Amino acid sequence: LILHSSPLPLYCCKTVRKMKCRINPGNNENCFVPISEIIAVEETEFNKKQRNIGRWQKMAKLHAFTVHYVKKARNHRWRCSAATFWCVDEHLCNQWTQALKELLEMQKSRPKQLLVYINPFGGKRQGKRIYEQKVAPLFSLASISTDVVVTEHANHAKDNLFEVNIYKYDGVVCVGGDGMFSEVMHGLIGRMQKDSGIDQNNPKASLVQCNIRIGIIPAGSTDCICYSTVGISDPVTSALHIIVGDCQPLDVSSVHHNDTFLKYSVSLLGYGFYGDILKDSEKKRWMGPMRYDYSGFKTFLSHHYYEGTIAYQPAKHTHGSPRDKVSCRTGCYICKQSEKQLAEQNKEHGLKKEEGEEEWKVIKGKFLAINAVNMSCACPRSPKGLSPAAHLADGSADLILVRKCSRFDFLRYLVRHTNQDDQFDFPFVDVYRVKCFQFTSKLSEDNESNVMDVGKKRFGQFCRDHPACCCNIVNSTWNCDGETLDSSAIEVRVHCQLMKLFARGIEEDCKDEAGHSQSSIEQLL
Numbered sequence: 198l199i200l201h202s203s204p205l206p207l208y209c210c211k212t213v214r215k216m217k218c219r220i221n222p223g224n225n226e227n228c229f230v231p232i233s234e235i236i237a238v239e240e241t242e243f244n245k246k247q248r249n250i251g252r253w254q255k256m257a258k259l260h261a262f263t264v265h266y267v268k269k270a271r272n273h274r275w276r277c278s279a280a281t282f283w284c285v286d287e288h289l290c291n292q293w294t295q296a297l298k299e300l301l302e303m304q305k306s307r308p309k310q311l312l313v314y315i316n317p318f319g320g321k322r323q324g325k326r327i328y329e330q331k332v333a334p335l336f337s338l339a340s341i342s343t344d345v346v347v348t349e350h351a352n353h354a355k356d357n358l359f360e361v362n363i364y365k366y367d368g369v370v371c372v373g374g375d376g377m378f379s380e381v382m383h384g385l386i387g388r389m390q391k392d393s394g395i396d397q398n399n400p401k402a403s404l405v406q407c408n409i410r411i412g413i414i415p416a417g418s419t420d421c422i423c424y425s426t427v428g429i430s431d432p433v434t435s436a437l438h439i440i441v442g443d444c445q446p447l448d449v450s451s452v453h454h455n456d457t458f459l460k461y462s463v464s465l466l467g468y469g470f471y472g473d474i475l476k477d478s479e480k481k482r483w484m485g486p487m488r489y490d491y492s493g494f495k496t497f498l499s500h501h502y503y504e505g506t507i508a509y510q511p512a513k514h515t516h517g518s519p520r521d522k523v524s525c526r527t528g529c530y531i532c533k534q535s536e537k538q539l540a541e542q543n544k545e546h547g548l549k550k551e552e553g554e555e556e557w558k559v560i561k562g563k564f565l566a567i568n569a570v571n572m573s574c575a576c577p578r579s580p581k582g583l584s585p586a587a588h589l590a591d592g593s594a595d596l597i598l599v600r601k602c603s604r605f606d607f608l609r610y611l612v613r614h615t616n617q618d619d620q621f622d623f624p625f626v627d628v629y630r631v632k633c634f635q636f637t638s639k640l641s642e643d644n645e646s647n648v649m650d651v652g653k654k655r656f657g658q659f660c661r662d663h664p665a666c667c668c669n670i671v672n673s674t675w676n677c678d679g680e681t682l683d684s685s686a687i688e689v690r691v692h693c694q695l696m697k698l699f700a701r702g703i704e705e706d707c708k709d710e711a712g713h714s715q716s717s718i719e720q721l722l
């Protein structure tokens with residue numbers, strides 16, 4: 198569809214008759230809108246008070262329709278814009294409206310019925326207002342019907358997803374932060390496994406993919422999953438990605454302790470620095486999103502390091518590497534290739550045999566932070582994220598090990614998350630692309646080998662109370678997408694594209710496009 202602003206005529210396919218159009222009054226621009234980015238088409242009561250219609254007004258009764266469409270603004274922000282077309286010929290007007298509505302009906306990936314969960318206490322406690330004022334009117338414009346649940350307690354959404362008939366919905370929307378998303382994801386993935394008779398406690402189980410997409414309306418404190426998959430944390434942009442029916446597959450890591458399922462993770466699984474920030478920040482929830490800066494500063498000063506062992510299997514199926522500077526973008530080639538490669542491997546060998554045969558690499562040491570990320574973890578605090586070249590759907594995670602170093606060096610490392618410098622270019626930082634890993638802390642190793650020393654434990658407690666001491670005897674906790682895990686010894690496995698989001702990944706900037714995509718391919722070859 199090609200929309201020309203007044204006074205140019207509008208043409209579509211072979212139509213020779215003309216209609217006049219009005220786009221964003223006062224804005225004399227041409228606008229090319231793919232059908233896939235039209236939000237709705239409405240018959241319009243023509244308002245005679247509208248300006249700039251000149252002699253048309255005097256001639257006859259005018260007939261009009263309005264096309265609501267996605268307008269792409271800067272920094273990946275989407276807005277809803279409208280163009281009104283008018284003419285004197287009622288039949289012509291109806292033909293256009295009908296034709297456009299039929300084209301919209303043919304967009305099969307668009308959701309018609311959604312289940313919405315709102316966390317009224319996430320972030321700055323604006324979830325309900327954001328949904329009602331910014332999102333619900335757009336869903337109604339796009340004729341999407343919704344069942345809305347405002348949660349009353351933690352785990353309300355997750356438990357509810359085990360009870361409702363989820364199969365009647367085209368998607369589930371969560372209004373909140375990463376924690377709220379995590380809850381909805383656990384509900385959906387858990388429900389899929391339950392309905393398929395898969396035991397989540399088996400770390401080696403082949404999990405069933407979840408085809409019911411999740412949409413995230415950001416209203417939390419970090420909103421890293423939304424930012425890393427859309428390019429911005431903006432409720433209207435996310436609502437529009439849901440309306441046009443975008444689909445972005447996502448890797449999910451399963452986390453087990455012995456043979457007990459603990460949690461799934463899609464963004465950050467962090468021990469040490471990010472685990473300690475989370476634990477401290479939970480007590481300061483009343484501070485809102487600021488709690489992370491407060492606890493971040495405190496944790497930075499405490500400078501605790503932790504001793505432990507990591508064993509991992511490198512992700513050999515994927516062409517990318519964490520330091521190749523090839524970012525995951527819409528339609529990512531590396532994600533597609535990796536998915537194919539994994540599927541072929543699994544067909545040939547079967548999952549168990551292949552994993553059993555491959556070597557494990559083992560690293561022992563003292564670490565300030567151990568971070569495993571399934572995606573870049575870009576967020577407003579760090580627009581390039583913890584691992585800028587991590588991929589959303591390549592079946593791997595980036596394992597970042599930050600060894601014991603000085604406070605000054607750790608600060609230099611943190612600052613590089615906010616500028617263009619390479620945060621992996623330090624002798625005390627290592628990064629690996631992995632498909633699974635295990636971690637055991639020194640403390641639990643000692644406990645397991647029955648050399649538990651009560652004195653040591655007490656000493657650990659004592660040191661925690663004295664921030665100047667960096668003693669490593671106590672355990673940290675794992676931060677799993679913003680939730681703490683009970684166990685420090687864990688076993689993690691990445692499940693390639695286990696679920697799908699209403700998103701399309703981050704789109705290349707026009708300026709970027711030619712240069713970047715070509716150099717990505719060149720680098721690969």
Ligand SMILES: CCCCCCCCCCCCC/C=C/[C@@H](O)[C@H](COP(=O)(O)O)NC(=O)CCCCCCCCCCCCCCC
Nearest residue numbers: 374375376417418419420421465489493497579611678679
């Ligand atoms: C000196 C400045 C350094 C800035 C470094 C910023 C790195 C930020 C990376 C953030 C990665 C976030 C990964 C996502 C985690 C979320 O899943 C998860 C849950 O989100 P939700 O509450 O929305 O449900 N969020 C979190 O765990 C919070 C992570 C908090 C990151 C804040 C870090 C602030 C660090 C400040 C250090 C200050 C040092 C100052 C020294 C003078």
Ligand SMILES: Nc1ncnc2c1ncn2[C@@H]1O[C@H](COP(=O)(O)OP(=O)(O)O)[C@@H](O)[C@H]1O
Nearest residue numbers: 319320348349350351373374375376377417418
């Ligand atoms: N009604 C509720 N009352 C209390 N906690 C809730 C409620 N609804 C959801 N939660 C929990 O709140 C936690 C944080 O929510 P989230 O939306 O991620 O906000 P934030 O980004 O501020 O952490 C989640 O773990 C979720 O389970």
Ligand SMILES: [Ca+2]
Nearest residue numbers: 448571588593
């Ligand atoms: Ca990944």
